[in-house]
Amino acid sequence: MAPSSPTSTVVAGHDQSPAPASAIQTRFDQQQTKILARAAEVFCEKGYEGASMRDLSRASGMSLSGLYHYFESKEKLLYLIQKHTFSTIMESVLARLEGVRGPEERIRTLILNHLEYFLAHQQAMKVLSHEDDVLQNALGAEVAALKRAYYRILIGLLDDLKQSRKLDFSSRLSALSLFGMMNWIYTWYQPRVDADAAQLAGHMGDLFLHGICEPPRTRKIPRRQSTGSK
């Protein structure tokens, strides 16, 4: 999910504005919403390539041609799932951040928001994470832009933290590590075994912010300048 070339300066612009940048439909009727949900399930289970339109047809209780009546292609379905998911998680985090002050708490807010959404929409989020590079050209670019915008939110929070605490670390590397940590959960999370989103967010927030142990007292040299462990 985190972008490869985060050079964009887009920070928080996401298309819920009255004049959408994208010409693509963003409002869905009941049928479409149902199809998208089923499609997310199937893509989640079988992967985008592994899922056939017939699978989707079967899963949504609709004829093959019915699917095409609502959505013009398989690729568009993936695009819409990814875009909708991304837009929602973006809206959500931006709304939450408005009420939170303090860089650390703001980072924790993003983590919590991410994990809550992830666990509440595991299937869609897996599709987002796992089918990251499937979409090509314009469609792919649009999702990539959303991803970049989301990424830059975290970068901004990290920069704020660095500034306010006079710290020195790579925002890029830290952000990507944090996203990795969080997005990876789709490979292992088991609702019956693992903690809920809030607890998970607590653990991952602690881990990300302070690590699993205190740094050794004897080391006087600033930690962040090490270039390798030996």
Next chain:
Amino acid sequence: MAPSSPTSTVVAGHDQSPAPASAIQTRFDQQQTKILARAAEVFCEKGYEGASMRDLSRASGMSLSGLYHYFESKEKLLYLIQKHTFSTIMESVLARLEGVRGPEERIRTLILNHLEYFLAHQQAMKVLSHEDDVLQNALGAEVAALKRAYYRILIGLLDDLKQSRKLDFSSRLSALSLFGMMNWIYTWYQPRVDADAAQLAGHMGDLFLHGICEPPRTRKIPRRQSTGSK
């Protein structure tokens, strides 16, 4: 890569012993080695489902039926790539750990080994990470067992650290977070932009062990008991 249900007690048993537990071929001639390498490339680029045997045939400069002369199925190719990759990274980390004392340094050793191997064999490692749940039945079980064994090595190192420093954190959660952090790099790593394996390992080791910032002095309450940030 990290397993969902790490209940197995397998720790370090991996089949490089003279009498291999698995009946499956583990030695390859020149042709087979070449095919496996090309297949890893193609799987990496297009995904397992998205790659066709014809793609593999083209990439390896061999006829479609020629491929089947060497490997009985597409699934077996994926299996062999995954198994060989996992076996190698396992062997490697076990060998390195023998020369290292101190729980923290041992964890850093695993991180360094993982990232060095990951970057040196990016394609195979992406296939390992991304096509995690494709293999079914016996083949899938065998790879899953390797994964579990690898996972348990890290768990062991974390338990050692906890014990020696009287710490209290979830080994499972920490291990899975670390693997997520590391495995996610296949989605963003750019050789020309990002640091090399050693530096990356340094950064991720620091992050994992000590976080990005000092814990606040005022907090007297043990960190690890928080259940969320609010």
Next chain:
Amino acid sequence: MAPSSPTSTVVAGHDQSPAPASAIQTRFDQQQTKILARAAEVFCEKGYEGASMRDLSRASGMSLSGLYHYFESKEKLLYLIQKHTFSTIMESVLARLEGVRGPEERIRTLILNHLEYFLAHQQAMKVLSHEDDVLQNALGAEVAALKRAYYRILIGLLDDLKQSRKLDFSSRLSALSLFGMMNWIYTWYQPRVDADAAQLAGHMGDLFLHGICEPPRTRKIPRRQSTGSK
């Protein structure tokens, strides 16, 4: 066609009842009927294994995938041909038998019905006779059940004859011999050379009932107890 293990007691139950026992489609539209007819021709000419779906596609003037729109597999096509053929010949013989009294005449009725149907639907009947053991599992079992039911009709007629005339012969052996005699015609029958169904039925009926010559007058010992000719 005659079954190997006629232990079933099914006699005349065949699914033309309003509520069919089998869940499998038995009504076909025009296209399906045409495809089935062409398929029977091709199976007849090349054998089931020897006929490819492309052959069937060509013969029915329809694209390969079009075929699959109507029938889910090659096996199902064979099954439907066999089942339909068997059902029809069964219905037909049962209807005819209702109007006939006297064991000998009833046997002659079955022979006539069999041969008339055989010659009128040579291709389908060859497919029935020649591809006897191709179908596996449920599909094969269903056709085998029909075959057994048909076989048991003849057995019943023979038992009636034995009882009414105080004869002693093996119904099983006689029935299987008669079926062999009749079914074998697909290997030799030439419309321009050989007699029509009625004449053939007359000849085979005579042969089956009375043989090609009078038994020798000198032999007083009951014929049927011989255990070989020497």
Next chain:
Amino acid sequence: MAPSSPTSTVVAGHDQSPAPASAIQTRFDQQQTKILARAAEVFCEKGYEGASMRDLSRASGMSLSGLYHYFESKEKLLYLIQKHTFSTIMESVLARLEGVRGPEERIRTLILNHLEYFLAHQQAMKVLSHEDDVLQNALGAEVAALKRAYYRILIGLLDDLKQSRKLDFSSRLSALSLFGMMNWIYTWYQPRVDADAAQLAGHMGDLFLHGICEPPRTRKIPRRQSTGSK
């Protein structure tokens, strides 16, 4: 097995003469004999089309190329099996007939010989019966000629019977019916259930010669002129 167009006048010429008409090999070494036997088994079980050269290779414990070292093609294998089987049964019946006088006993001899051979070499005989029309061109013609010769032996015996007893029936129809009766056994014969060859020959001989019951006394009209049962 019985020929469609028995116009040939060949009666008993079969190629064991010092100067074989056919240029094709008829003597086999141990390896070849073994391969032919295994091939007959596999053809019997899976059918000619359904059996692959790899199946034959596996069954004969020899590499695929090994097979081609001994036999030039799959078709040739079928040809050799069919030819050898036919030649043997022909030789056998001719030898036996030399010692038997009386038309009826000679017919019974042919029946016994046929069934004994059939049951002793069920697999090869099924291949003969079932894969009747697979062979094309020269190879097919050669086997067809053997078949015709064998058929004409029976025709000769029937003509003798007709002449000596002043009977009137169709030799062709009777011969083909008898062959059908006998050859069909591959579809139903079960060693544990059914009688042995001698008993079977007795039953089928009786059936063929005298039918299952006495002709009705009241009928004065010569039996053989009926043209159907109604």
Next chain:
DNA sequence: TATGAATGAGTGTTCATTCAT
């Protein structure tokens, strides 16, 4: 609004066979 009919291109896999050794 919704679907059955239909298809060209493609899927993984197997085929009988050849050839160098």
Next chain:
DNA sequence: TATGAATGAACACTCATTCAT
């Protein structure tokens, strides 16, 4: 005497998609 390597053609079947209704 015997085989591993290699292949072009074919296999049954599925794909995403279109179109008339």
